[in-house]
Amino acid sequence: MFANRIERLKPSLVREILAAAQAPGVISFAGGLPAAETLFQPQLDQWQAPSHIWQYGPSEGEADLRELVAARAKAMGLDCRPEQVLILNGSQQGIDLVAKLWVDEGTRILCESPTYLAALQVFELFGAQFITGEQDAIGLTPAAIAENEARFAYLIPTFQNPTGACYGLPQRQVLAEALDAKGMPVFEDDPYRDLAFDGVAPAPLVSHLKSARWVYQGSFSKTLAPGLRLGYLIAHPDLIVPLTRLKQAADLHSNRLSQAIVAEVLRSGQLDEHVAHILPSYRAKRDAMHAALSQHLADRASWIKPAGGLFFWLHLHRQQDTLALMQQGLAQNLAVMPGVPFYPNGKGASALRLNFSHSSIGQIEEGVRRLAGLLR
Ligand SMILES: Cc1ncc(COP(=O)(O)O)c(C=O)c1O
Structure with missing residues (x-):
């Protein structure tokens, strides 16, 4: 059946x-x-939804929102161009797209233990097997990367779900070096970065990579509202085209009303x-x-x-x-x-x-x- x-x-x-x-x-x-x-609660009294948003839109996302996301990414230390940004219907969709990009039955993923339950669910659906770093440690070690064969590493280095742990800057640098040396791609999931209570979080781990391929993703769920269903991924130039095609195959494009609202919210400094x-x-x-x-x-x-x-x-x-x-x-x-x-x-x-x-x-x-x- x-x-x-x-x-x-x-x-x-x-x-x-x-x-x-x-x-x-x-x-x-x-x-x-x-x-x-x-x-x-967005302050949109003076704002009118642009009339074009009621039509089908680009799979990559609205051009102005992609530019605003790229500018925010640069400000947190991740150098990228707007063409590397793909707007998602929630960052959970990024997990689905990355699974479709990389996971076959038996594909090995290197990840933290414990890690985000709903990512495990998606990866398992596509047949992934998991290799983990040391249980209950903060993050992986360079040895875990050097000694294991995996198609990619899935990491939540900043205020992890479920542990709340955050990798320090030196750990990010050392792990990026190990990932480059191994040529292991990285999927960095980062929805909690802005909820920092004791000082700004270090720049994303992928910003330290020199040669390994990467996908980074963020979300507006935890900072604005999950009901917007809006997130984004930013990918290495070699990966953005297949990811955009997967997005197109999944749902054509993200909700244009949410995109227009969030673009206005970013532009006006309300976020x-x-x-x-x-x-x-x-x-x-x-x-x-x-x-x-x-x-x-x-x-x-x-x-x-x-x-x-x-x-x-x-x-x-x-x-x-x-x-x-x-x-x-x-x-x-x-x-x-x-x-x-x-x-x-x-x-x-x-x-x-x-x-x-x-x-x-x-x-x-x-x-x-x-x-x-x-x-x-
Ligand atoms: C680590 C992690 N990734 C992704 C998501 C998905 O978030 P959303 O689809 O609301 O952007 C969550 C939600 O809790 C999460 O904790």
């Missing part, structure tokens, strides 16, 4: 937990959702204003979760206070079935994300991912208290 690959199609645990977490009264640390009050506006609230929530964890869970778990992004990654000292813990949490109106599905090979430490952006500070304190009760 179905293509062979459908046997590898897994349900999304995140979406299932999110559905349960929508129920009234549930404190949700489960998703990666911005808080409702921090969602961007930077909005990020400056939401950062203090996210930082306060991050600090509140750190304080609550320190008060209630210091003897049962360890974690690193994330310098950016949306998550704490909690290592439980005692081996626990975190899926069962999640179910017990839901019974007490608390949604947490079990760590196991983030490990590419399905085996990992007893860990939980806790989102701090979506709840209020009061809910964060109460939720951590409930979690401590459950663990006890």
Whole structure:
């Protein structure tokens, strides 16, 4: 009835937990959702949607938005031309396109462990096998790159989902050198860069590459609003043509209304204003979760206070079935994300991912208290 690959199609645990977490009264640390009050409300009173956006548009994306994205990329240290930019219907689409570009059945991907669950899902659907760096380390080591054969490396060097970890500048330089030496292409996924609470994040890892091919992607979901479904990728000149053809084959082009709104928002400086506006609230929530964890869970778990992004990654000292813990949490109106599905090979430490952006500070304190009760 179905293509062979459908046997590898897994349900999304995140979406299932999110559905349960929508129920009234549930404190949700489960998703990666911005808080409702921090969602961007564009100031477009004087703005009229250009009439051409109701027609089919270019697969690459709107020319003005591509220029604005390229200019922002340059400002963060990634030198590129607008022709290297492809506008996406959410950066999740970039994962799908890169999988179609590079993954056959049995293709080996080198990645962090743990890593972004929904990327694993896409890569697995196309038949990928995963080779990982050392489990629970921040990033890969040059040796992991030198010693392994993989078609490409998938990395989230900046405020990683799920761990919140961020590679330092020297680590980025050393890894770029190793990737160049091996000639291993890199796919850098970077949706959290602008949510930096303790200083600006180092330039993208791919900006340090000299010869290896690369795809870099970013998103407007975490800084503006996920409902816009708008992201972008920037690719090595050799890769942008096949990626654009894959985009065309998938959906012709990205939503033109969202593109026009985001172009206006970038042009008028509203994105930077909005990020400056939401950062203090996210930082306060991050600090509140750190304080609550320190008060209630210091003897049962360890974690690193994330310098950016949306998550704490909690290592439980005692081996626990975190899926069962999640179910017990839901019974007490608390949604947490079990760590196991983030490990590419399905085996990992007893860990939980806790989102701090979506709840209020009061809910964060109460939720951590409930979690401590459950663990006890
Ligand atoms: C690492 C990573 N990549 C990609 C995405 C997809 O984001 P979007 O499609 O909303 O741009 C997410 C969303 O949580 C993510 O955490």
